[in-house]
Amino acid sequence: MDLLNTLVDKGLRRELPTRAEALAVLATSDDDLLDVVAAAGKVRRHWFGRRVKLNYLVNLKSGLCPEDCSYCSQRLGSKADILKYTWLKPDDASKAAAAGVAGGAKRVCLVASGRGPTDRDVDRVAGTIKAIKDQNEGVEVCACLGLLSDGQADRLREAGADAYNHNLNTSESTYGDITTTHTYADRVDTVQKAHAAGLSACSGLIAGMGETDEDLVDVVFSLRDLDPDSVPVNFLIPMEGTPLAQEWHLTPQRCLRILAMVRFVCPDVEVRIAGGREVHLRTMQPLALNLANSIFLGDYLTSEGQAGHTDLEMIADAGFEVEGAGEVTLPEHRAAVATGGCGSHESAGCGSHEGAGCGSTEGAGCGGHEGAGVCGSSAPATSTSAPVPQVDEVRRDLVSVRRRGAGTDLAPNA
Numbered sequence: 328m329d330l331l332n333t334l335v336d337k338g339l340r341r342e343l344p345t346r347a348e349a350l351a352v353l354a355t356s357d358d359d360l361l362d363v364v365a366a367a368g369k370v371r372r373h374w375f376g377r378r379v380k381l382n383y384l385v386n387l388k389s390g391l392c393p394e395d396c397s398y399c400s401q402r403l404g405s406k407a408d409i410l411k412y413t414w415l416k417p418d419d420a421s422k423a424a425a426a427g428v429a430g431g432a433k434r435v436c437l438v439a440s441g442r443g444p445t446d447r448d449v450d451r452v453a454g455t456i457k458a459i460k461d462q463n464e465g466v467e468v469c470a471c472l473g474l475l476s477d478g479q480a481d482r483l484r485e486a487g488a489d490a491y492n493h494n495l496n497t498s499e500s501t502y503g504d505i506t507t508t509h510t511y512a513d514r515v516d517t518v519q520k521a522h523a524a525g526l527s528a529c530s531g532l533i534a535g536m537g538e539t540d541e542d543l544v545d546v547v548f549s550l551r552d553l554d555p556d557s558v559p560v561n562f563l564i565p566m567e568g569t570p571l572a573q574e575w576h577l578t579p580q581r582c583l584r585i586l587a588m589v590r591f592v593c594p595d596v597e598v599r600i601a602g603g604r605e606v607h608l609r610t611m612q613p614l615a616l617n618l619a620n621s622i623f624l625g626d627y628l629t630s631e632g633q634a635g636h637t638d639l640e641m642i643a644d645a646g647f648e649v650e651g652a653g654e655v656t657l658p659e660h661r662a663a664v665a666t667g668g669c670g671s672h673e674s675a676g677c678g679s680h681e682g683a684g685c686g687s688t689e690g691a692g693c694g695g696h697e698g699a700g701v702c703g704s705s706a707p708a709t710s711t712s713a714p715v716p717q718v719d720e721v722r723r724d725l726v727s728v729r730r731r732g733a734g735t736d737l738a739p740n741a
C-alpha cells in the first residue's frame with residue numbers, strides 16, 4: 328500500500344505525516360490491519376528495537392477530587408466504588424514502588440488526584456521521591472500531580488523527579504465536553520512548565536470517549552507540537568459511577584489503528600499503552616507491542632490490570648524484551664536533549680519543532696489523572712464529519728476496581 332510505504336519512510340526520517348495520511352490510517356479496513364501493524368512496527372523497531380519499557384503506577388492519593396473530568400473515577404461526584412485515601416507516607420509509597428521495580432519496572436509514576444498540588448504537597452512528594460530513589464537505585468521517577476503553579480516543576484526537578492506527566496486527553500475543540508473545571512490551555516501550560524524545568528515531559532490521550540477520527544488526529548498532532556518524550560495512549564475504561572460509563576466504542580482493531588497512527592505521527596517517542604489495555608485490546612495485546620514500546624506493569628490507579636507475571640510472559644512470548652535499567656530508552660538524539668546534552672528541547676522533538684524527532688499514565692488514570700472517558704452528558708463529542716463509532720460490546724466483566732497495593736493492606740500486583 329503506497330500510504331504505508333510513505334508513512335514508514337517518513338517515520339524513519341522523523342518527518343510529520345499529513346493529517347490526511349493520519350486519518351487514512353484510522354480508516355483502514357480490517358483486511359489491511361496486519362499490514363498497518365507491520366508498517367508501524369518497522370518504525371517502532373527502528374527507534375526502539377524490541378525493547379519494552381515497564382512503568383509502574385503508585386497512586387499516592389486516591390479519589391475525592393474537586394475536578395469534574397468525565398472519564399475519571401476519582402472525579403467530583405463519582406459514584407464509582409474505588410479506593411479513597413489521602414497521601415501515602417513516603418515509606419509506604421517506596422514499598423509499593425519497590426514491588427514494581429522488582430517486577431522489572433524502570434520508571435515509577437507517582438500520581439495524586441486533585442486539581443494540582445499545593446507547595447506543601449510538592450514538599451511532601453519531594454520526600455517521597457527521595458525515599459524511592461534512596462531505596463531503589465537507578466529508578467526513574469515521574470510525577471503526575473495535576474496542574475502546576477509557577478516554580479513547582481523546578482522544585483520537583485530539584486527533588487530528583489525525572490519526568491512529569493500531564494495528558495492533553497482529547498482535542499482542544501472537544502475538551503470542554505469532558506471537563507469544565509479547567510481548560511485545555513491549562514493542560515498545555517503545565518506540560519510547557521515541565522519542559523521548561525528540564526523534566527522529561529510525558530503527555531498523552533484517551534481514546535474511546537466518543538471522539539471522531541479528526542479529534543484523535545488533532546490531539547496527536549497537538550502532542551507532537553508540544554514535543555513530549557513519551558505519549559501514553561489510554562483506552563477509556565468506562566467505569567460504572569462515572570458519566571462515561573456507557574461509552575463502549577473501542578474494538579481491538581481500532582485500538583491497534585490508533586496506536587499505529589500515534590507511532591507514525593510521533594515515531595521516535597516513547598509510546599506507552601496505558602489504561603484500558605486489557606479491557607479493549609484483550610487477546611490482541613501482544614500485537615500492540617509492535618506499535619508501542621512501553622506499558623504499565625500490573626495495576627492502574629483505580630482499576631486492576633492483568634497479573635504482572637502475565638505481562639512479562641506476554642512480552643517474552645511476543646518476542647520482545649523488557650528494557651533493562653542500564654539501557655537508554657530514547658533514541659540518541661532525544662536522550663541527549665533529555666539529559667541536557669545538547670541544550671534545550673528545541674532541537675529535538677517528536678515533531679514539528681525542528682523537523683527532527685524526540686520521546687504516562689493511565690487509562691484509568693492520572694494527570695489526566697484517570698485517563699479514562701468524554702462528553703459527560705448525553706451529547707457525544709462533536710467536531711467534524713467522521714461518524715462516531717458504533718457502541719461496541721460492553722465488557723464490564725473485564726473491569727475490576729483496584730483492591731490491592733497502595734492504600735490497602737494487600738500486596739501490590741507487580
Ligand code: SF4
Nearest residue numbers: 392396399402696697
Ligand atoms: S483526572 Fe485528575 S483532575 Fe481530573 S477528576 Fe481525575 S483526579 Fe481529578
